[in-house]
Amino acid sequence: MEVILLQSSQKFVRIMANLTKALAVLTLVAMSFGAIAIVATWISPNPIFLKTPSEQLVIQTPSLDLIFKFAQEKQPSQTIIVSMLGALLVAACNFTILSQLHKILLTVPSSPFVPENAHRLRIIALALFASSFLNSVANALSGRWIHEMIQLPNVEAVARFRFDFGLIGAGVLVLVLAEVFRLGVAMKEEQDLTI
Amino acid sequence: MDMKTKDIIIHLDRVMLEKNVSLNELAEKVGITLANLSILKNNKAKAVRFSTLAAICHALDCQPGDILKYSDIEE
Numbered sequence: 638m639e640v641i642l643l644q645s646s647q648k649f650v651r652i653m654a655n656l657t658k659a660l661a662v663l664t665l666v667a668m669s670f671g672a673i674a675i676v677a678t679w680i681s682p683n684p685i686f687l688k689t690p691s692e693q694l695v696i697q698t699p700s701l702d703l704i705f706k707f708a709q710e711k712q713p714s715q716t717i718i719v720s721m722l723g724a725l726l727v728a729a730c731n732f733t734i735l736s737q738l739h740k741i742l743l744t745v746p747s748s749p750f751v752p753e754n755a756h757r758l759r760i761i762a763l764a765l766f767a768s769s770f771l772n773s774v775a776n777a778l779s780g781r782w783i784h785e786m787i788q789l790p791n792v793e794a795v796a797r798f799r800f801d802f803g804l805i806g807a808g809v810l811v812l813v814l815a816e817v818f819r820l821g822v823a824m825k826e827e828q829d830l831t832i
Numbered sequence: 833m834d835m836k837t838k839d840i841i842i843h844l845d846r847v848m849l850e851k852n853v854s855l856n857e858l859a860e861k862v863g864i865t866l867a868n869l870s871i872l873k874n875n876k877a878k879a880v881r882f883s884t885l886a887a888i889c890h891a892l893d894c895q896p897g898d899i900l901k902y903s904d905i906e907e
Contacts, residue, residue, distance in 0.1 A: 830878040832868045 647746060654742035661735035664728055671725045678718050696783070716782045723775030730768035737761050750818075750825045758815035765808035769801045841903050844873045844888075851892050861891035 696703040737757040744754060780796035848858060859869045864884060871877050872884075885896055892899075 827878050830871060830876065832864060832872045832877045832880050832884050 650742055650745045654739055654745075657735050657739040657742060661732055661739060664732040664735060668725060668728045668732065671721065671728060675718060675721045675725065678721065716778055716785065720775050720778035720782055723771050723778060726771045727768050727775060730764040730771065733764040734761050734768075737764075750822050752819070752822050755815050755819035755822055758811055758818055762808045762812035762815055765804050765811060769804035769808065772804070773798060773800050838902065838904060841875050841901050842872060842877070842899055843901055844899055847892050847894055847898055851894070853892060858888070858891055862887040 696705070737760050741749070741754050741757050744751060777796060777798040784794045784796045848855070853861075855866065855869060855873070859866045862869070862884065864887075872880065885899075888899065889896060
């Protein structure tokens, strides 16, 4: 029974390692496309991919799709570029988290209790903090962009900045775990060098 | 730059030479692995269990003071 459990947990770790690698590669590909999109938006005054076929903007809510038809064609302002840059940086944070997680998972079958893993956990925590901040900024900017694009009579749109405390909480949790891990590694080293 | 600090150092090789005991032989007598004995001999160990020290003293027929010295160590 124990052997079966051990084998299945090792299999799970292998699957997770492959999954994180695949996700990291996908994130990298998405980041490349994002970078191309940013450059294209920067260069072209009226990029084709920012237009919807019927010149409309759709805001989806869980129960309702709000479709706004543009009264007149408007040029997207610089806000969208900054917002896209923010999203690109969030993707970079996600890539950092995934690649570090992949490296940690690779050490799990042999010896995970190494100082490098404590350092990797700290990097993940910092990436979570950065991701939380950048995500909030990118969202606020995209809200502002939508606000600029929609002008309807008797409708007031207010762009809002909302901080993502969930990710901050996750970052704090990982940071605490990193510190516990660092102490654990130090204790293991001490134990290993006690003859 | 070499820095000298006072620390506990192990003179296992000297006692082993006096008693004419090889590393393999001692590891077998004490009941620890050759790798661990090398860590001990090369002053890489952070601590020594009393049981290990007693086994070494028994195997080499010596006192702990013959093996352990408080002296300069180069870092």
